[in-house]
Amino acid sequence: MSDLAARIREARAQFEKMRANPAALDLTRGKPSAEQLDLSLPLLGILGPDDYRDGHGNDCRNYGVPDGIPEARALFGELLDVPAADVLVGENSSLSMMHGAVAAAVLHGVPGGDGTWHGRDIRILCPVPGYDRHFALTEHLGLGMQNVAIGEDGLDIEAVERAAVSDVRVRGIWIVPKYQNPVGVTLTDDEVRALARMKTAAPDFRIFWDNAYVAHHIADELDPVADVLAACAEAGNPDRVFLFGSTSKITFAGGGISAFGASPANTAWMRKHRGLETIGGDKLNQLRHVRFFGDVAGLHAHMRKHAALLKPKFAAVQRGLEERLGGTGLATWTQPRGGYFVSLDTAPGKARRVFEMAAEAGVKLTPVGATFPYGDDPEDRNIRISPSLPPIEELERAITVLATAILCAADG
Numbered sequence: 001m002s003d004l005a006a007r008i009r010e011a012r013a014q015f016e017k018m019r020a021n022p023a024a025l026d027l028t029r030g031k032p033s034a035e036q037l038d039l040s041l042p043l044l045g046i047l048g049p050d051d052y053r054d055g056h057g058n059d060c061r062n063y064g065v066p067d068g069i070p071e072a073r074a075l076f077g078e079l080l081d082v083p084a085a086d087v088l089v090g091e092n093s094s095l096s097m098m099h100g101a102v103a104a105a106v107l108h109g110v111p112g113g114d115g116t117w118h119g120r121d122i123r124i125l126c127p128v129p130g131y132d133r134h135f136a137l138t139e140h141l142g143l144g145m146q147n148v149a150i151g152e153d154g155l156d157i158e159a160v161e162r163a164a165v166s167d168v169r170v171r172g173i174w175i176v177p178k179y180q181n182p183v184g185v186t187l188t189d190d191e192v193r194a195l196a197r198m199k200t201a202a203p204d205f206r207i208f209w210d211n212a213y214v215a216h217h218i219a220d221e222l223d224p225v226a227d228v229l230a231a232c233a234e235a236g237n238p239d240r241v242f243l244f245g246s247t248s249k250i251t252f253a254g255g256g257i258s259a260f261g262a263s264p265a266n267t268a269w270m271r272k273h274r275g276l277e278t279i280g281g282d283k284l285n286q287l288r289h290v291r292f293f294g295d296v297a298g299l300h301a302h303m304r305k306h307a308a309l310l311k312p313k314f315a316a317v318q319r320g321l322e323e324r325l326g327g328t329g330l331a332t333w334t335q336p337r338g339g340y341f342v343s344l345d346t347a348p349g350k351a352r353r354v355f356e357m358a359a360e361a362g363v364k365l366t367p368v369g370a371t372f373p374y375g376d377d378p379e380d381r382n383i384r385i386s387p388s389l390p391p392i393e394e395l396e397r398a399i400t401v402l403a404t405a406i407l408c409a410a411d412g
Helices: 003-020 034-038 041-045 070-080 094-108 132-140 157-166 189-197 228-234 264-274 283-293 296-325 351-360 392-411
Strands: 025-027 087-090 123-128 144-151 170-175 206-210 241-246 258-261 331-333 342-346 363-365 382-385
Touching (some): 070 087, 070 241, 070 258, 070 283, 070 296, 094 132, 094 264, 283 296, 296 331, 351 392, 382 392
Parallel strands (some): 025 363, 206 241
16 A cells, blocks of 8 residues: 555544544634734723824824824835825725725726726736635625736736736736735735736726735745835836735734825825715824834834744644645645745645535635635635634644545545
8 A cells, every 4th residue: 555545544534533523623714813912902001191192283082184194104104115195094904995995996987097997897807816805895896807826936927917908898906915815925026017017908907906914924034025106107107006004913903004005196086085984084093003113113023023923823834734745745835934824725626625524523714715706716726724813732733634634535
């Protein structure tokens, strides 16, 4: 009997024991752990009873200052490589900023365009595997989606360029530039420049640049990313990019602050539409964050504490998968330098069976297909692993269950 056959036979016996005594483990979402959230507890009491004015004298308890307090705009401006004057600071969720931008494009069009983005004939390019909420938002607002591949070798720029230059219905692309969800890759300088300068059939093509993991490293140093706004301006396409970011996985996931940044024309457009949604955001929360971080250096120092908590968990995932699956050829997985996910590919046609078996043994995984538009993974192979939330002992047990399921599904 071959070594692999013996390992599969052993895995089947182990799985029966796991199924008879199921765990209660959840790897479905990239949530910060309680220990990560504890790092930001000082933020809650950082404002004293007389500390409610920003550096420009604005009373943060009251209405007004809809663009966000100047210090918060400056903080995000430095973090996202956008002039502070072209940053708008919002509530806790950058997803709401993205929804607002796409909805405004659908209803009203964008600067440089000649009409609204209404109907499924309008398409957004979606790197896959990718972020399920990008896809759900796009589908909900009635736009069509078109897959382009992304992997450890990077984004398929040639496919992006072919689609954008050949079809006027292609109006945009979702991009997570650093530690992409779920593959974990970071765009190279060449890829950033290619996106900035490529020819597009639609004059109002937009890059939805979701810098969700701008400061979220696991390795000792952050991956660098080229300044996309400057690259677009240099290429003669200054209005091509909308940038988004938040502190949702930096401070409190439900109590952070978010930001939109862009060219002056795009920022004026977004300001107009946001001005009908709010008279002003939670400026006290903005002030809390400014006091807590001080500056971008303070933010990065804070994120080094996050990295110290996350690094052992990502190492546990790599160790568990390698010990159980290394050399089998039954799965491949990424080794990200940052972000919140590990992307695992089974053999084609096996992911759904692995998902079902893991559930039988008490491990919840992100549904197969979630990393593709319409929930459709055409090869039925991608599984997104979220290591951040569970304690490391539970994570190790979950990875053992997952790897055992992959072995058991190999020829069945």
